[in-house]
Amino acid sequence: MHRSSAHRRAIIATKTCAVRPDLFQAWLDANPQVASYPSRQRYAQELLDTRAARGAAYDEEHRQEIEAAAEYPAAPVYTPRDYPLILGLSATGNPPATWKEWWENSKASEAERRRQGLLTTRVRVHAGKFKAWLQANQPLSSEQTRQKYAQQRLNMKRARRAARRAEERLPWARRLQLLTAASQAPSPWPHKAIEVLAHALLAVAIATVLLAVKWLRND
Known part of the structure; x- marks a missing residue:
């Protein structure tokens, strides 16, 4: 080496x-x-x-605990700052008028679900990101769509966490090999420069031929 x-x-x-x-x-x-x-x-x-x-x-x-936690569905939650914006996006349903009222209802519902053995995972819903998601997917803002959005975010977070765990279990030599390969990835700029140069040379060649044809006609 x-x-x-x-x-x-x-x-x-x-x-x-x-x-x-x-x-x-x-x-x-x-x-x-x-x-x-x-x-x-x-x-x-x-x-x-x-x-x-x-x-x-x-x-x-903690395998059983981790597997059980992975099954907990998402429960969307909001900050006092985001809640008025969430209300402005709501097209259906009858959500509480204030964040404090919503928060008290949310805690009561969560406690009731726990008594029934139905646990959930809180997922914060950012108003700006949720609005962009609505625009991209075009559903109406409702309790169901907010829960669906929160569940998608939670699934993505769990997937990233699983990927990190899988990477940590890789042998060191393999991890170092992957990192080295990533650091040595070829840059696209040399290829783009060659492509631009080739087009420039082609343009010069075409211009030269046209000038030669014009010169022969003048003779």
């Missing part, structure tokens, strides 16, 4: 896992290592492997 490649990999490893200088120095003191890019990479690898092991152990310990 060339030094430039090792240098790049060490930088990626360091950026992937923040290395505290004091803890790194303690690790160097405890191990027969000299401060260098390879040693920093090995230290970062140990940190990531430890975190991945802890995450896997936590997931296994």
Whole structure:
């Protein structure tokens, strides 16, 4: 492996896992290592492997709780600032006139569902983002559409969380390989420059031919 490649990999490893200088120095003191890019990479690898092991152990310990939480449907909630805007978007239904009244009703409904064993996950609905979603999907604003929007946001959040967990379980070598490949992705600008140059040369060639034809006709 060339030094430039090792240098790049060490930088990626360091950026992937923040290395505290004091803890790194303690690790160097405890191990027969000299401060260098390879040693920093090995230290970062140990940190990531430890975190991945802890995450896997936590997931296994709380697996049933996590699986149960993933089934909880979304319950849209609003801030006092967003609520008047949400009211302005409401086309159907009869929502409470004030945020305080809505909040008291929401807490009472949530408590009743808990007594029945029906748990939910609160999801904040931003008025601006919800309005954009309505414009893109063209439904009327109602309690049902707000719940649907909140559920979509919750599903996206859960998907990102699952992706992060899956990435944390990847072997370090594979994670470093993916990060290196991403950092070495070719830029589209050289290809665009070549394309522009080719069009320019073609235009010059066409102009030259037209001038030659005009010159021959004049003769």
